[in-house]
Amino acid sequence: MMTQGADNKPIRSLEDAINKCQELGMRVSRQRRFILELLWQAQEHLSAREIYDRLNQQGKNIGHTSVYQNLEALSSQGIIECVERCDGRLYGNISDSHSHINCIDTNQIIDLHITLPEDLLKQIEAQTGVKITDYRINFYGYKHQEPKLD
Numbered sequence: 001m002m003t004q005g006a007d008n009k010p011i012r013s014l015e016d017a018i019n020k021c022q023e024l025g026m027r028v029s030r031q032r033r034f035i036l037e038l039l040w041q042a043q044e045h046l047s048a049r050e051i052y053d054r055l056n057q058q059g060k061n062i063g064h065t066s067v068y069q070n071l072e073a074l075s076s077q078g079i080i081e082c083v084e085r086c087d088g089r090l091y092g093n094i095s096d097s098h099s100h101i102n103c104i105d106t107n108q109i110i111d112l113h114i115t116l117p118e119d120l121l122k123q124i125e126a127q128t129g130v131k132i133t134d135y136r137i138n139f140y141g142y143k144h145q146e147p148k149l150d
Helices: 014-023 030-042 048-057 064-076 118-128
Strands: 081-085 088-092 099-103 109-112 138-141
Touching: 014 030, 030 048, 030 064, 048 064, 048 088, 064 081, 064 088, 088 109
Parallel strands: 099 138
Antiparallel strands: 081 088, 099 109
16 A cells, blocks of 8 residues: 555565565575566566576576466565566566556556655545545556657
């Protein structure tokens, strides 16, 4: 939620992610550490296949099943993010509430921490009768604009 408790602080680094695993009693295996390191290093949303391929290209031998099982465990515990797309799941390193910019031309997802103005939130609450406690916004656009021909 928007107000984080002391023991529910957002994960902002690889070290935070590893500490959160340990707090939850999750074993930080070699494979799990490889996956977390890759996601924090890449700073982008990757499919399980891309994670598998990149780790193996780096000489870190890890099986398909191990990648999938670790991604499932890490995302289900809120240590990493899982984004459901029509063409499959993508995984990212930021797990707390945040918004996304979806680039239509590059198929890239960019993480964005944005705070809406308080008066806009009050207006939405007044319109809907719902107390807003959290929000995630999906923006869509093009990264590469075509030059205008005059």
